[in-house]
Amino acid sequence: MYELVQVSEQCYYVNCPAKIGVYVQKGQDVYLVDSGNDKDARRKVRQILDKQGWKLCGILNTHSNADHIGGNRYLQGQTGCKIFTKGMEAAFTKDPLLEPSFLYGGYPCKDLRHKFLMAQGSEVTDVTDKDFPKEVKVIPLPGHFLDMVGYQMPDGTVYLADCVSSEATLEKYAVSFIYDVKAYLETLDLVEKMEGKVFVPTHAEVTEDMNPLVRCNREKVLEIAGRIKAICEEPKCFERILQEIFQGYKLTMNFEQYVLVGSTIRSYLAWMKDLGSLSVAFEDFMLLWKTV
DSSP, X not given: XXXXXXXXXXXXXXXXXXXXXXXXXXXXXEEEEOOOSSHHHHHHHHHHHHHHTOEEEEEEOSOOOHHHHTTHXXXXXXXXXXXXXXXXXXXXXXXXXXXXXXXXXXXXXXXGOSTTTOOOOOOOEETTSTXXXXXXXXXXXXXXXXXXXEEEOTTSEEEEXXXXXXXXXXXXXXXXXXXXXXXXXXXXXXXXXXXXXXXXXXXXXXXXXXXXXXXXXXXXXXXXXXXXXXHTXXXXXXXXXXXXXXXXXXXXXXXXXXXXXXXXXXXXXXXXXXXXXXXXXEETTEEEEEEO
């Protein structure tokens, strides 16, 4: 854990639960892609940088989930580096309380205000800033989160953030977090056609061929949608739908999983309603979902 792994001429990653990319721009100047989620990650990264004699010029955040921005404040405080992000991700990175609030749908209780859902805030700069490395291509990858992006480096390495989960993760947890299901499927289509020498997803193995993993993630989305349709053959409220999803996939419910899976299932319901495959009715002061 926390080994530095080289994947191409200019690119590496730090092997940890949420891979941290390293792009060597020239000489000793480097940029990180994300910064990990806890004090171990950020300190290990700093040790790696020092051992290699590298100068941290900036952090390229893919999105604002806590496991991707947890080292931002520490590394920015230590080096004065800029942190680059895009669109709505900036607000969540500057004020991380927004993430558990967004997931819960209100002010989050203490059970949700922890490092796995709420990093420390950091100052950020948009990817359009003049100091952003111009040779790096920003790739919009919406769906998993608000304005998530990936980065393609000049040597053909592509850091893909959380646009796919590993087969093992899908098998164990089934319901990966998705904010916008329509956009997520469109991103999978994009990645399937994407050209690059090597692809580095945050939560899956590095590969030269993303297509098998893309297909696996797409099939899981369609499987979950099919399960929701079956559940809603009879009108159901959200809590009953969520209960049957947890039971069907044998998931463990706690506060964290309730908001992560719950938010995702709400996104599925909204997507399916927009498609016309689900309808809603208000009965006895309840919102009920029904398969069309």
